[in-house]
Amino acid sequence: MSEAVPDNSTPLLSVRDLSVAFGQGERTTRVVDHVSFDIARGETLALVGESGSGKSVTALSILKLLQYPSASHPSGQVLFNGEDLLAMDEREIRKVRGNDITMVFQEPMSSLNPLHTVEKQIAEILFLHRGMGGPAARARVIELLTEVGIPEPETRLGSYPHQLSGGQRQRVMIAMALANEPQLLIADEPTTALDVTVQAQILKLLKDLQRRLGMAMLFITHDLGIVRKIADRVCVMNHGKIVEAGTTADVFAAPTHAYTRALMAAQPKGNPASPHPEAPMVLEAEKLKVWFPIKAGVMRRTVGHIKAVDGVSVSIRKGETLGVVGESGSGKTTLGLALLRLISSQGPIVFMGRSIDTYGFKQMRAQRREMQVVFQDPFGSLSPRMSIADIVGEGLKVHNRELSGAERDARVVDALRDVGLEPETRHRYPHEFSGGQRQRVAIARAIVLEPSFVVLDEPTSALDMLVQAQIVDLLRDLQQRRGLTYMFISHDLRVVAALASRLMVMKQGVVVEEGPAQELFANPRTEYTRALFAAAFDMEAAELNPADTAGGA
Incomplete structure (x- = not known):
């Protein structure tokens, strides 16, 4: 033409x-x-x-x-x-x-x-x-x-x-x-x-x-x-x-x-928190696998597997932020969900010194207050029928049943203040907030239980640049004040550079490169990582994956 x-x-x-x-x-x-x-x-x-x-x-x-x-x-x-x-x-x-x-x-x-x-x-x-x-x-x-x-x-x-x-x-x-x-x-x-x-x-x-x-x-x-x-x-x-x-x-x-x-x-600024080298280990996983069966034929027999996560080992210390980056389909989100035991996986997972990979539903429920997640789309993860007070306080009803209504409300108020929202907003509903405010509500819901470990799954990708910078500052501040440990999953490497002290690069379910974030940004060792960084910082990269295959992220 x-x-x-x-x-x-x-x-x-x-x-x-x-x-x-x-x-x-x-x-x-x-x-x-x-x-x-x-x-x-x-x-x-x-x-x-x-x-x-x-x-x-x-x-x-x-x-x-x-x-x-x-x-x-x-x-x-x-x-x-x-x-x-x-x-x-x-x-x-x-x-x-x-x-x-x-x-x-x-x-x-x-x-x-x-x-x-x-x-x-x-x-x-x-x-x-x-x-x-x-x-x-x-x-x-x-x-x-x-x-x-x-x-x-x-x-x-x-x-x-x-x-x-x-x-x-x-x-x-x-x-x-x-x-x-x-x-x-x-x-x-x-x-x-x-x-x-x-x-x-x-x-x-x-x-x-x-x-x-x-x-x-x-x-x-x-x-x-x-x-x-x-x-x-x-x-x-x-x-x-x-x-x-x-x-x-x-x-x-x-x-x-x-x-x-x-x-x-408006760019995320500041340096990530560096944990003490002798800080206790919060989470470890060894050769973790998440394979999804491919079924075919009238009898729906398994003819193969999608290897969303294929033999990945992870270790995160207290106060550390591990950044997990890679293309769509690389297995980032699947890895995070597996570590939280929200999907089935194979391989040992040790959290706070306890092997949780064999825990059943009731045993894991007791662990949930220590392990929280903040999702990419706050509007999709917040119930439109619940007030902010009910959304943030819902976990307290499950894990802190001994609290009175007034004590629970006080915890909600403290959590909202911690994320920069006025306490009066707890009587409003999600549709009355901007995208950045809804993400703050999602973060408040996660931290109100005072967890040890939080998976942040693309928490800034749908936000504009000014709000992104605010959320990065907020997450870093909360980490320092509460001693939080993060797994930060993102495709935005500028945000990752401001938050993560250590970096894990994933491709097609496996880890291709891992190490201190500053070292990897300065000297990526693999061609895949170099091309990924070029796409992020220059927007001039050649296509890494023309097939853009569906995967486990």
Whole structure:
């Protein structure tokens, strides 16, 4: 396909004086306030800012996808090829959605239908917008999967979303978005939850596809490193307003607004805590294995295994942070869950001098107060029906039954103060908090039991840069005051460098390199580690794993 030559004489998309409000009457809150910007044909505009700045609400307004019943547009126009999208009725806007303008969301697992195969989900778009079906649709699906870099696409047609890795699911989402060769692609944080190597692959893929299709792109992100690589122009949003706009080169060279300068300076800082070399061992595991059976045939016989964790040995001392890094599918999360005895494994696990690998449910329940976990997505791990007081205090009801209601509430208040939240917030619910605040609640829930060991599973990956730096400072402070021991699982090596004193690099279920973090960052010994670090710090790495195979992480 020959490259399209963009016509920049008139904007493809022109957002004029757009405002978005939630609520009614006196309770109306304006979340987007008189926003204006243009996107030319073939151009990439980045919309950046913290969580809650109004980026995603602005993007959803373009296609009238806001699901809030009380959402309204007090002012503004969204002109696409000269037509006001906000003035269109539902029938008219449906012709634009998925055809002329498409969208890729942050979390593909939430956007893809878990009950439908990859082929059915892409073919459905072709049928709805082009009336294409049968062999022609299948051929087009295979072509699209090939185009977005899915290897052996014919073998993936019958796959379901849970059978794909994070990078593969995002590629399927991009294939769906590009099925009808749109004029404008809206990418809302499409790489946030992906590891650095897959992130680099997805960004390169988007740029290559844009160049070939002559497509314009609105790229929404909180990561300024990505903006520098992909965007022609940038608009910086804060509290619903655009506070700075210009070419990417100009904004990065000389930011004029204080908020933009703060965003650029927001990097995790400080040095990780170093444990005493004679500190007692908190956790040890030797040649740990987690193999998942592959079943086939009518009788569902086991024909092989996915070796998610294959002979990994771990040791962590009191007050230490062990950073575990690697691509999606390397086995990082599976290792953490196995050490906590949340999934079955083979091999000895010694915690605080006790062999727990043979413990049953009741014995492990008594250990849970000493072993806690903080997950990547706080909104998914916090019950929407429980108040913050109930969420944080739930573990105390199980493990500290002797506490009265007042004593339990006092412990909850102390935990919330420790993580920087006001005690009054305990009467609110998760949906009333920002992403960073929800993660603080998840941390409070973990530390309220005064554990010895905490697994932190990608706790900052879904957070913007300013909040990331705050959470890193918080975790380091809690570790020093409470003597906590961490296993920090992450694909963000900048965060790992600020927290971890020792590093373990995993690939396909095995440890390829391990040692003091500073030494590994300064002198990685394996080609895999060098390429992983290059992807993280330069975003220029070659593809480490083109197949992006699904795995155990």
